[in-house]
Amino acid sequence: MKQHEWLQSRAASRTQLYIDGFWCAGEGGKRLPVVNPSTEETIAEVEAGNAADVDCAVRAAARAFRTWKKTSGAQRAVLLRAIARGVNDRREHLAALQSLNNGKPLDEARIDVSDVVATFEYYAGLAEQLDEIGESAVAIPSDEYRATIRREAAGVVALIVPWNFPMVTTAWKLAPALAAGCTVVLKPSEITPLPELELASIISDAGVPRGVLNVVTGTGPEVGAPLAAHPLVAKVSFTGSTAVGTQVMKTAADTIKGVSLELGGKSSIIVFADADLDLATDLVAGGAFFNAGQMCSATSRVLVERPIADALAARLADRVTRTVVGDPFKPGVQMGPLTSRAQYERVQRYIARGKADGARLVIEGEAPAGSGYFVKPTMFVDMPAESPLWREEIFGPVLCLRSFDTEDEAIGAANDTEFGLVATVVTRDAGRGRRVADELEAGVVWINAPQAIFPQTSWGGYKRSSIGRELGPFGLAAFQEIKQVLVPAGSLAGPERGHGA
Numbered sequence: 001m002k003q004h005e006w007l008q009s010r011a012a013s014r015t016q017l018y019i020d021g022f023w024c025a026g027e028g029g030k031r032l033p034v035v036n037p038s039t040e041e042t043i044a045e046v047e048a049g050n051a052a053d054v055d056c057a058v059r060a061a062a063r064a065f066r067t068w069k070k071t072s073g074a075q076r077a078v079l080l081r082a083i084a085r086g087v088n089d090r091r092e093h094l095a096a097l098q099s100l101n102n103g104k105p106l107d108e109a110r111i112d113v114s115d116v117v118a119t120f121e122y123y124a125g126l127a128e129q130l131d132e133i134g135e136s137a138v139a140i141p142s143d144e145y146r147a148t149i150r151r152e153a154a155g156v157v158a159l160i161v162p163w164n165f166p167m168v169t170t171a172w173k174l175a176p177a178l179a180a181g182c183t184v185v186l187k188p189s190e191i192t193p194l195p196e197l198e199l200a201s202i203i204s205d206a207g208v209p210r211g212v213l214n215v216v217t218g219t220g221p222e223v224g225a226p227l228a229a230h231p232l233v234a235k236v237s238f239t240g241s242t243a244v245g246t247q248v249m250k251t252a253a254d255t256i257k258g259v260s261l262e263l264g265g266k267s268s269i270i271v272f273a274d275a276d277l278d279l280a281t282d283l284v285a286g287g288a289f290f291n292a293g294q295m296c297s298a299t300s301r302v303l304v305e306r307p308i309a310d311a312l313a314a315r316l317a318d319r320v321t322r323t324v325v326g327d328p329f330k331p332g333v334q335m336g337p338l339t340s341r342a343q344y345e346r347v348q349r350y351i352a353r354g355k356a357d358g359a360r361l362v363i364e365g366e367a368p369a370g371s372g373y374f375v376k377p378t379m380f381v382d383m384p385a386e387s388p389l390w391r392e393e394i395f396g397p398v399l400c401l402r403s404f405d406t407e408d409e410a411i412g413a414a415n416d417t418e419f420g421l422v423a424t425v426v427t428r429d430a431g432r433g434r435r436v437a438d439e440l441e442a443g444v445v446w447i448n449a450p451q452a453i454f455p456q457t458s459w460g461g462y463k464r465s466s467i468g469r470e471l472g473p474f475g476l477a478a479f480q481e482i483k484q485v486l487v488p489a490g491s492l493a494g495p496e497r498g499h500g501a
């Protein structure tokens with residue numbers, strides 16, 4: 001059996017809904033095809049859930065919450081570490097499943113799996129600390145009262161995720177939600193549900209009690225919308241497009257739910273004339289072509305200081321034309337297909353528009369012809385600033401360069417967008433690096449660094465890119481409520497409850 005066939009047979013092993021600890025068919029009796037973007041073949045069919053399935057899953061999560069919220073942080077940490085081990089044990093299978101369903105090269109998929117393991121381990125550590133933090137006394141200007149603050153699990157949470165880094169975006173929500181003591185209904189993207197279904201299987205094997213995690217596959221309107229609207233859901237954590245995020249926020253407003261949103265981006269990389277050109281070339285190419293450019297954090301706007309603009313463009317042109325696009329399972333392939341036909345068509349429209357919009361130079365790489373959603377990596381030099389390619393999120397392997405003359409001009413151009421997710425600065429001058437980072441309206445700034453993300457730090461942006469932050473302690477706080485308890489001093493007798501989350 002060839003690798004692809006073996007994977008396809010294994011991929012199809014988890015295709016049902018996971019509700020209250022059981023794998024089950026949906027109420028509506030409909031199924032959705034899952035496509036391999038490298039071949040355009042259907043590799044599995046998953047349940048197309050509906051509002052009745054969502055209701056069933058939310059009620060299961062609400063029942064499980066009564067006991068799960070009373071577990072100690074240490075108990076939850078044991079399970080989070082077991083999940084991390086389970087993911088690590090099935091590392092190669094998960095990476096291959098991610099490549100098969102999303103189209104990213106196997107080496108990139110392996111990075112995703114490592115990120116998932118690190119995220120569950122990190123939040124296991126934070127869960128353990130919760131027991132120590134427990135309830136903390138607050139200094140108040142009164143001897144009459146004793147005030148304490150404690151953090152509690154928010155309740156049943158809805159996690160809605162996209163298709164570009166399926167397991168990673170899920171882990172960034174799921175690990176802190178479980179660590180906090182929340183129970184979960186997860187809605188994977190209908191385009192890439194297979195990695196999450198496998199993750200749910202690992203979580204079930206790890207011994208997480210029934211109802212704590214529920215997974216409902218299906219479309220946005222049929223599963224995502226009723227989930228965001230459900231009155232028993234306390235909070236929605238959403239990653240996806242700005243248009244759908246706006247809709248989710250409006251829906252959540254009807255029942256005053258908390259929302260965390262991780263949305264689109266249109267980020268810049270600023271290359272100053274003193275930069276190491278080899279490093280700058282690597283950082284620009286990585287920021288634009290990793291995951292075939294399907295990154296909310298893509299630094300697809302390149303702002304380059306005029307004296308080195310032609311030299312950088314020449315190096316990038318060479319990189320673009322030498323990028324190996326093809327089967328994500330083939331060694332040496334640097335870029336796979338886009339993940340869906342819709343995304344392929346959207347990016348092709350942008351490239352056609354870019355050619356019409358009058359860039360000084362257009363450089364195209366190679367991509368396989370025939371079946372598969374393969375797109376040529378493409379670079380536009382001196383793209384007019386009013387072009388949609390300069391202003392809108394493309395979500396594909398398309399890079400636009402513009403030159404600048406002063407630091408202020410570069411900062412102004414980078415901030416001239418409705419988004420504010422990330423930015424990269426390339427310079428040898430420490431003072432300038434810090435100065436520019438201070439001025440950029442972005443949630444993450446990398447200086448001379450690739451887009452490395454550690455779970456201990458933070459993720460999210462300014463303006464229309466985000467509401468809230470994921471990762472770090474912020475990611476945990478997003479799934480917690482705060483409760484203060486005020487008692488007249490000496491008014492209670494008997495032993496007090498011990499600390500515990």
Ligand code: NAD
Nearest residue numbers: 161162163188189219220224225240241244262263264296
């Ligand atoms: P999308 O908004 O189309 O879909 C995201 C999820 O929302 C999917 O699961 C979808 O089924 C669901 N959904 C669709 N309609 C819904 C509705 N009415 N109510 C509730 N849920 C609904 O996004 P996508 O195309 O899957 O992903 C690409 C987008 O995600 C890009 O804009 C990208 O920038 C963004 N993204 C952001 C981050 C970040 O961290 N900021 C990370 C990854 C992706």
